[in-house]
Amino acid sequence: MALIPLDTTFLLLSLATLVSLRLVHLAVHRLVLHPLAKIPGPKVAALTHLYEFYHDAIRPGKFTFQIDGFHRKYGPVVRINPREVHIQDPEFFDQLYSTLMKLNKDWYYYRFVGTSDASFGTPSYSQHRQRRKAFNRFFSLSAILDHEKQVRKSVLQLCARLEEHRQTNRPVLLGSVFRSLATDVISQYALPEGHNLLGERDFGKDFHNVNRKLSGVAAYNRHFPFIIPTLMVLPAWLVKLTATPGMVQMLNFQSHNQNQARQIVAMGKRSDDSVLHGIFNSDLPDSEKTAERIFQEALTLVGAGSETTGSALEHVFYHALANPAIKARLFADLSEAAKQGDLSSHETLKRIPYLDAVIKEGLRMGHGVSGRLPRYDPHNSITYKGYVFPPGTIISMSIRDMHLDPDYHPEPLTFNPERWLDPSMQKRSEQFFAPFGKGTRACVGRELAMLEMMMVTATLLHRFEMDLFRTTYDDVRMQHDFFSPFHADDSKGLQVTIT
Numbered sequence: 001m002a003l004i005p006l007d008t009t010f011l012l013l014s015l016a017t018l019v020s021l022r023l024v025h026l027a028v029h030r031l032v033l034h035p036l037a038k039i040p041g042p043k044v045a046a047l048t049h050l051y052e053f054y055h056d057a058i059r060p061g062k063f064t065f066q067i068d069g070f071h072r073k074y075g076p077v078v079r080i081n082p083r084e085v086h087i088q089d090p091e092f093f094d095q096l097y098s099t100l101m102k103l104n105k106d107w108y109y110y111r112f113v114g115t116s117d118a119s120f121g122t123p124s125y126s127q128h129r130q131r132r133k134a135f136n137r138f139f140s141l142s143a144i145l146d147h148e149k150q151v152r153k154s155v156l157q158l159c160a161r162l163e164e165h166r167q168t169n170r171p172v173l174l175g176s177v178f179r180s181l182a183t184d185v186i187s188q189y190a191l192p193e194g195h196n197l198l199g200e201r202d203f204g205k206d207f208h209n210v211n212r213k214l215s216g217v218a219a220y221n222r223h224f225p226f227i228i229p230t231l232m233v234l235p236a237w238l239v240k241l242t243a244t245p246g247m248v249q250m251l252n253f254q255s256h257n258q259n260q261a262r263q264i265v266a267m268g269k270r271s272d273d274s275v276l277h278g279i280f281n282s283d284l285p286d287s288e289k290t291a292e293r294i295f296q297e298a299l300t301l302v303g304a305g306s307e308t309t310g311s312a313l314e315h316v317f318y319h320a321l322a323n324p325a326i327k328a329r330l331f332a333d334l335s336e337a338a339k340q341g342d343l344s345s346h347e348t349l350k351r352i353p354y355l356d357a358v359i360k361e362g363l364r365m366g367h368g369v370s371g372r373l374p375r376y377d378p379h380n381s382i383t384y385k386g387y388v389f390p391p392g393t394i395i396s397m398s399i400r401d402m403h404l405d406p407d408y409h410p411e412p413l414t415f416n417p418e419r420w421l422d423p424s425m426q427k428r429s430e431q432f433f434a435p436f437g438k439g440t441r442a443c444v445g446r447e448l449a450m451l452e453m454m455m456v457t458a459t460l461l462h463r464f465e466m467d468l469f470r471t472t473y474d475d476v477r478m479q480h481d482f483f484s485p486f487h488a489d490d491s492k493g494l495q496v497t498i499t
């Protein structure tokens with residue numbers, strides 16, 4: 001047996017002692033001395049981020065459900081990791097996410113995005129304002145209505161594809177269909193040349209499966225932030241050697257986006273021809289107009305606009321088709337509206353209250369964004385009931401908690417469009433409803449998403465007779481929270497037959 005020299009043993013022992021002392025110090029600090037030490041919650045979650053990591057990444061996407069359990073046990077205020085408090089109280093949502101609050105996003109949580117160069121993942125309040133201003137104008141209602149023709153074109157393309165399925169009687173994976181439609185719409189708006197997943201065989205099913213897997217990888221990146229940057233610098237040829245067809249499709253998709261950003265910068269043309277052109281044409285400083293940063297904006301705009309809208313539509317359709325009375329009432333109202341105008345025009349769609357109610361109910365139960373929204377105020381304390389959280393404390397709330405709270409939305413697991421129409425319920429329902437978030441970091445794509453959802457729901461449910469195919473609520477309900485909600489791995493999501 002080789003003998004370790006004495007001075008090496010001494011060194012190793014000293015190192016082990018130092019590491020142990022540091023760990024003990026960290027534990028005592030987090031559990032006893034930390035400003036959050038007295039906040040209720042499980043000690044293990046307060047002690048180490050590894051607890052969250054396990055339920056977030058290894059189990060994948062289950063930490064949200066752990067947080068639900070903490071609240072049942074400890075009440076509305078819970079310390080969920082060493083540095084963050086989660087609050088479950090719909091009355092506080094408007095206050096925390098008010099436009100008057102100058103809050104930063106928590107850089108740790110948002111590392112799942114893989115970049116802080118795009119608006120979505122920008123931690124700083126002031127830098128975010130500057131970045132978002134560069135493309136806000138593209139997403140006002142009037143700007144979106146100028147783009148209505150393009151959205152209609154995608155919906156008509158989808159109808160033509162569904163006709164093929166009607167004739168062959170093959171079931172359709174509507175989840176993939178909706179995600180593809182949403183990806184095409186936002187990419188055709190944001191990029192000079194968008195994508196055409198609706199034209200793909202199987203509506204880009206493999207692509208969406210890869211997206212789902214990558215969302216799981218993103219949860220790892222939150223805790224170990226070198227993962228996504230490492231994957232991004234791997235040469236494409238190397239990845240393609242071992243990649244599945246869906247992965248190859250994803251790589252081509254991303255390199256297309258990257259090339260578009262590079263071309264905009266290389267050509268140096270000042271125009272508002274696309275959202276990305278608009279960012280280059282804005283009054284941002286030159287350091288913010290690099291091809292790499294514009295590419296990151298493209299990545300997050302397309303990412304944020306597709307999975308959310310796709311999964312919300314999946315919920316709208318599941319519930320509309322699973323409830324014959326709702327489907328019949330919607331069809332009757334759509335038929336009536338079709339006599340007065342065009343069901344693919346916003347002007348007609350906005351006058352159909354039952355359509356609006358069905359979509360809101362889908363957004364309430366489907367949670368386009370299921371993840372918590374952590375923020376902090378670097379300069380001021382935040383108070384909640386008797387608690388005073390010092391500057392820098394990370395505080396998060398979840399839209400899902402508000403939407404499923406029986407005190408604000410009675411029988412929250414029942415899909416009931418009437419709650420948006422009945423005057424005795426309507427005001428309360430609206431007040432505690434925020435699928436697109438609130439405040440300065442609220443969704444920029446709200447008007448686009450609403451237009452897509454209205455046009456798709458009205459056109460498809462009026463034009464086609466659809467029936468659920470081997471789909472129960474378990475096939476669509478959230479089983480994993482990767483910021484967007486994902487259904488169970490072994491489910492194909494919403495499937496329908498068309499006659």
Ligand code: HEM
Nearest residue numbers: 120304305308309312368369373435436437443444445449
């Ligand atoms: C049903 C569909 C959608 C839902 C439910 C939804 C929901 C949300 C929510 C809750 C946020 C705030 C996230 C946070 O605080 O971290 C957000 C942010 C965002 N959404 Fe959406 N979204 C939808 C569709 C879209 C679409 C179509 C786009 C396309 C442009 C989009 C682009 C964005 C962007 C860029 C942000 C970041 C905003 C910022 O930080 O300035 N979303 N969305």
